[in-house]
Amino acid sequence: MHKLKLLFISIMALLFSAHSMSNVVHKERSLYRNLLVEETGDLRCLKFDEKTRQSSQSCMYISDPKKLVFNYTKLAFSSLLLIDNPKNVLIIGLGGGTLSNMIHELYPKAHIENVEIDPSVIKVARDYFNFIETDNVTTKVQDGRIFIKRAALKSQQFDWIILDAFNGDYIPEHLLTKEFFEEIKSVLAEGGIVAANTFSSSKLYEHESATYHAVFGDFINVTANNNSNRIILAGYNKTPTEQQIAQRVKQLAPLLAPYDVDIEAISQRMFFTKDGKDWPSDTKVLTDQYSPANLLNF
Amino acid sequence: MLTKTNALIYFLAFSSGFSIMGIELLGGRILAPYFGSSVHIWGSIITVFMLSLSFGYLLGGKLSIRHPSLTKYGLIFLVASIMVVPIALFAEPIMAFIFSHIEDSRYGSLLASTALFFIPTIILGMISPYSVRLLVTNSERSGQVAGGLYFVSTLGSALGTIITSFYMVLAFDVNTIILGFAGVLGTLGLIAISFDKLKVREAVYAQA
Numbered sequence: 001m002h003k004l005k006l007l008f009i010s011i012m013a014l015l016f017s018a019h020s021m022s023n024v025v026h027k028e029r030s031l032y033r034n035l036l037v038e039e040t041g042d043l044r045c046l047k048f049d050e051k052t053r054q055s056s057q058s059c060m061y062i063s064d065p066k067k068l069v070f071n072y073t074k075l076a077f078s079s080l081l082l083i084d085n086p087k088n089v090l091i092i093g094l095g096g097g098t099l100s101n102m103i104h105e106l107y108p109k110a111h112i113e114n115v116e117i118d119p120s121v122i123k124v125a126r127d128y129f130n131f132i133e134t135d136n137v138t139t140k141v142q143d144g145r146i147f148i149k150r151a152a153l154k155s156q157q158f159d160w161i162i163l164d165a166f167n168g169d170y171i172p173e174h175l176l177t178k179e180f181f182e183e184i185k186s187v188l189a190e191g192g193i194v195a196a197n198t199f200s201s202s203k204l205y206e207h208e209s210a211t212y213h214a215v216f217g218d219f220i221n222v223t224a225n226n227n228s229n230r231i232i233l234a235g236y237n238k239t240p241t242e243q244q245i246a247q248r249v250k251q252l253a254p255l256l257a258p259y260d261v262d263i264e265a266i267s268q269r270m271f272f273t274k275d276g277k278d279w280p281s282d283t284k285v286l287t288d289q290y291s292p293a294n295l296l297n298f
Numbered sequence: 299m300l301t302k303t304n305a306l307i308y309f310l311a312f313s314s315g316f317s318i319m320g321i322e323l324l325g326g327r328i329l330a331p332y333f334g335s336s337v338h339i340w341g342s343i344i345t346v347f348m349l350s351l352s353f354g355y356l357l358g359g360k361l362s363i364r365h366p367s368l369t370k371y372g373l374i375f376l377v378a379s380i381m382v383v384p385i386a387l388f389a390e391p392i393m394a395f396i397f398s399h400i401e402d403s404r405y406g407s408l409l410a411s412t413a414l415f416f417i418p419t420i421i422l423g424m425i426s427p428y429s430v431r432l433l434v435t436n437s438e439r440s441g442q443v444a445g446g447l448y449f450v451s452t453l454g455s456a457l458g459t460i461i462t463s464f465y466m467v468l469a470f471d472v473n474t475i476i477l478g479f480a481g482v483l484g485t486l487g488l489i490a491i492s493f494d495k496l497k498v499r500e501a502v503y504a505q506a
Contacts, residue, residue, distance in 0.1 A: 032336075143333075143335070143336065146403055149397065153398060172335055173330070174334070289471035290467075290470075290471050292468045
């Protein structure tokens with residue numbers, strides 16, 4: 001009996017402490033999902049509230065908003081090892097606006113276009129994540145595919161295109177097809193680069209790799225040690241040599257350090273598909289005609 | 299009593315229900331590259347399907363008044379089959395044209411789904427009332443016949459939805475599935491027509 005009481009008390013204590021540990025500061029139902037802004041200690045996160053789990057989309061240290069929290073966000077800056085001084089940046093999928101803010105700080109003269117389908121996400125980024133918008137940093141509420149198609153019609157060009165439109169639970173299937181990547185390629189400036197935040201597990205990995213390879217040829221996988229995310233770097237025309245990368249690391253390291261981005265460590269985690277492809281050569285390429293991405297993502 | 303002819307009609311009604319929903323479901327996939335996959339895409343598609351089905355019911359009912367026959371019934375399937383083919387063949391240029399002329403993806407998708415699905419769905423909608431006409435022999439049982447027919451064709455719709463979305467998209471290209479529906483509808487139409495011809499011949503022999 002005594003033991004039972006003790007158990008009950010400890011469970012209650014645990015519940016209460018968990019409750020006081022994280023604090024929901026904002027909640028809203030958008031056109032697409034339930035959004036949640038939650039604070040846990042110094043960490044503020046934008047979460048998509050799914051029935052089964054809450055997936056963090058973007059996080060920020062309240063005391064030091066500059067510092068990046070997520071590994072994949074840090075990995076995305078491996079792009080800078082291949083390009084210098086981007087002038088036109090396109091970000092598909094805003095989240096908390098972390099990428100946009102940091103790129104704006106690094107390159108104040110760069111024009112940054114953020115494309116986000118969910119207006120509520122933009123509002124939350126402005127209200128809770130210090131998302132900065134200026135004459136140079138703009139946001140558009142639109143489906144990423146439609147934006148790129150219109151940009152192609154207007155012959156717009158971008159030298160850094162960041163694809164960050166997937167969350168863990170759902171993939172917009174029309175953003176993972178050969179035709180979409182070809183449209184991206186058509187708005188990619190000479191010497192520009194595409195960085196895509198994608199998956200590193202499940203059967204989809206192979207299909208995704210095959211599809212990127214079909215459009216862009218050889219690409220670079222950038223993964224963290226724990227392997228939960230990968231960044232694909234594609235669209236470059238010349239594979240950088242080790243010396244070139246080392247040189248860029250030296251230039252970038254002091255610039256990126258304040259953001260907690262260890263570019264030297266990241267440069268060690270780049271895997272070139274020209275040195276070996278980790279998917280079977282007969283893997284089916286995803287197209288507008290065949291894109292059951294969500295059914296393959298198990 | 300379930301004669302061979304009636305069984306055939308029920309089976310055809312089932313298949314048309316299956317195809318309608320299979321095509322409607324693929325509509326979302328076809329429109330997404332040009333108009334996105336947001337909720338208004340489904341608004342456009344469902345609106346167009348409901349609208350054209352309602353016109354189809356009117357037309358099919360009207361057509362069934364004079365000299366209804368299994369041959370005409372089969373012809374509806376043949377025409378539907380032919381009208382479904384352009385969805386696979388011309389969706390790209392049609393959507394590209396609409397995309398470059400209409401900025402708002404709501405009206406773009408509405409116009410595109412009208413261009414692609416309006417006519418074939420009208421024809422497919424004609425099948426239900428025409429089936430009722432062929433099956434009903436006395437007014438007392440007309441409600442029961444209509445009920446049975448709705449049951450069969452809506453069951454077909456349910457299966458067409460789930461089988462297309464769960465399995466067929468994993469195994470085939472969208473256009474392959476669309477052309478598959480066209481092929482099935484056309485074949486069924488031909489079967490209905492030849493069945494009618496066979497029956498007429500049998501009747502002639504029986505008289506002779």
